[in-house]
Amino acid sequence: METPKQTTQTNPAVDNNHSILLIKEIEEEKSLLLLLSKDITSCRTKQDIQQIVSERLAKYFRFNEIMICLDNTDNLTHTNYIHTITEQTIQHPSFAKGVAMKYYINDGIYNVIQTAEEPVIFDMYELMRRSNRPYYVDFFYELNVNQLIGFPVRVNNKSFGAVFVYVKEKIFFSPSEIKLAEAVCAHISIAISNILAYEQIQNQLAEIKQYKSRLEQENLYLQEQMSDAVSAGDIIGAATSLKKVFQLIANVARTNSTVLIMGETGTGKELIARAIHNTSGRKDKLMIKVNCAALPAQLIESELFGHEKGSFTGATERRMGKFELADNSTLFLDEIGEMSLDLQVKFLRAIQEKEVERIGGQTVIKTDVRIIAATNRDLEKEVAAGRFRADLYYRLNVFPIVLPPLRHRKEDIDELIAYFIHKLTPKIGKKITGVAPAVLKEFHQYDWPGNIRELENVIERSILMATGPCIEDIHLVSTVKEPSVLPEEQDIKSLEQVERQHIVATLKKCNGRIRGEKGAAAMLNLPPTTLQSKMKKLGINKEY
């Protein structure tokens, strides 16, 4: 390694014919610098500077190629920023690797250039003798480079890169030539610094735009959620039947662990999810809820991951997914058992990699999301039946919480009645003070297949129908018991049986019609061919 001031140049002979510079005249030097400074003031992008380096400099200097490397943000490594490329370089098998690689700043060449007062000339044979040489030395050597001249990319005494000029001949550079090249590199340094600053501003603007759109989306979501906001403190049973559940909440809430809440419909799974979120470190952000059963499979994907404008028919606007919205917060996935197998794969990837990609998007978005999932299905059975992925089940079942059905916690009924009367009377505008003993007895005898939600609805109806200050009559509608596949249930029907019953009932309603607007397929939100194959599989013929 030598600097031009040193006397140990490999070829001490001053040979103007083999000079690195084609220009000699001072006037020409001046005009080159003038031209460059004009070019540089109009540089806005990396492509602009690439053009100046490859077109302007190649015209004046007799180097073979130039490579400009810059420090990476890790402050440990550097990578190629701009490279003038000849056919021979492109065709070299290691070109792509050599250019894309990250090299240590302290590689014995780059750091020397950055800290030297003068440009540094390296002899390739000397570099090849180094055992700890960076890979690019071998690459240059294979391209028959004889000498490397290094200039710092430096502005206001701060180096942030290096210009490598490589020459294939063994030639001597006069001090004035080196001085001119140094001045050119100083101009290039300013241009690069301007471009980096410009890019940083652009990135910040894009980030601000993204935050703005995120805030708008969050705001919209907040407005949507306001109507069904539930206070986590309003949980009846904390001292009695739900004591164990509350112990579990206390154990898990402050961690980031995934929670799987299981229980029949209406047992309070969402309420418990909110209690966990509101006790966690993420409570200052809104818990984001997605109901996997409420939307058709195609829409759920966009709901979860978002989409770019034009990514599918109907995607008229770019939309942020709930996953992104739940960044630094909690994503509550209700009815996770209804998620299609296809989406389960994508969902598992998102929670494992902690990143999502919008539909039709090119970039990967990093997220920090805590997952709480809920289901009224027995996921273990769903896994055994091949309807739920085992890997996702194990990923979700980190901390299971099972909520008891209301018929197993009848000791809470009186308190729940009082709570709902208190909650609903102001809304309805009636003064109700309690429930008649006979009614209370019936409440205790009833099985509550719809659980607490059903109890709440019954109380609301009874208040509406009440003629005095006391509920004397109850309005229990004979509810069709929802098929439950939770483990403790006795009269379990298989999913096929339930599916068969539902399809037959729909077909009857549609007078056996499958296709068309009023056909069973449309009512069941299925393509007619899918319905027909389901019917075939379940043995449903015309006679039902």
Ligand SMILES: Nc1ncnc2c1ncn2[C@@H]1O[C@H](COP(=O)(O)OP(=O)(O)OP(=O)(O)O)[C@@H](O)[C@H]1O
């Ligand atoms: N322990 C409780 N104390 C007071 N209210 C409750 C309790 N559990 C549930 N509720 C009320 O019952 C209704 C249904 O609860 P929630 O929506 O949380 O049930 P869920 O299990 O998530 O239902 P689904 O499976 O149908 O989604 C809500 O209005 C909720 O506030």
